[in-house]
Amino acid sequence: MTPALLSWSGGKDAAWALHRLRQRGELDVVGLVTTVTEGVERVSMQGIRVDVLEQQARATGLPVLQARIPHACDNATYEAAFAAALRTAQDRWPGLRDIAFGDLFLADIRAWRDASCARIGWRTHYPLFGSDTASLAREMIAGGLRASLCCIDTTRLDARFAGSDFDDVLLAGLPPGIDPCGEHGEFHTCAWAGPMFAAPLDLQRGETVLRDDRFAYVDFALRGASTTTTH
Structure with missing residues (x-):
C-alpha cells in the first residue's frame, strides 16, 4: 500500500x-x-x-x-x-x-x-468526498463513531446544541437547512470512540465559552484534568 x-x-x-x-x-x-x-x-x-x-x-x-x-x-x-x-x-x-x-x-x-x-x-x-451527508451521518453513527459537538457557529445554529452528542437524536432535532454533518460550518465535533480507536477516550465536559461573539466552544478534557481554561 x-x-x-x-x-x-x-x-x-x-x-x-x-x-x-x-x-x-x-x-x-x-x-x-x-x-x-x-x-x-x-x-x-x-x-x-x-x-x-x-x-x-x-x-x-x-x-x-x-x-x-x-x-x-x-x-x-x-x-x-x-x-x-x-x-x-x-x-x-x-x-x-x-x-x-x-x-x-x-x-x-x-x-x-x-x-x-x-x-x-x-x-x-479524499475518501469521503461526494458522500450524501445525511446517509454518511447515519453510517457513522451506525458504525460506532461517537463524537460530541465542541464548536457551534451561533450565526447558523443555536448555541443550545453545544456539547450535544452526534447521534440519531441530534440528527432528528437539527433545524431545516442545517447539514447533518455540519459541512457548511454549522458545527464541529470531537471524536472520542469508534472503530478507528483501540479504546474510547474518557472525556469530561467543561465550560462553554463564546468567542468572537459567534463561536460557542465546549471544553472537553481528559477525565480528571482541569476544565478552567481559555479557548
Whole structure:
C-alpha cells in the first residue's frame, strides 16, 4: 500500500476518513497531521485540547505531527506552517508524498488543498468526498463513531446544541437547512470512540465559552484534568 498522512482535525469526518481508508486498504496511513493554534494550544477551529488530540492519536495507534500557527493567521502563514509539517513527515518517512483529507463536498476547499499541496509535490486523496451527508451521518453513527459537538457557529445554529452528542437524536432535532454533518460550518465535533480507536477516550465536559461573539466552544478534557481554561 502507498504510505500516506491523514489531515486530522480531531472531529468525526477525519475519524471516519481514517476508518474508510483502513477498510479500503489502498493507502497505509502512517501518521496524522493537525493544525494547532499557538498560545491556546488547541486544534485550530475545533478548539480541541492538545492533550485530547494526543490521546486520540494514541487510540488510533498513529503519531501526530503539529502544524503550529499563530492565533491571527492568514493563508500564507497557514500554508507555510502546513508545508513545514509535511517536510518533517518526509524526514521521518522518506518518499512520503500522499495526504488524505476528510472533506465531504466543498469543491472550493478541495481545489485550494489540491493547489497548495501540488506546489510542494504532494498528492491529495479524499475518501469521503461526494458522500450524501445525511446517509454518511447515519453510517457513522451506525458504525460506532461517537463524537460530541465542541464548536457551534451561533450565526447558523443555536448555541443550545453545544456539547450535544452526534447521534440519531441530534440528527432528528437539527433545524431545516442545517447539514447533518455540519459541512457548511454549522458545527464541529470531537471524536472520542469508534472503530478507528483501540479504546474510547474518557472525556469530561467543561465550560462553554463564546468567542468572537459567534463561536460557542465546549471544553472537553481528559477525565480528571482541569476544565478552567481559555479557548
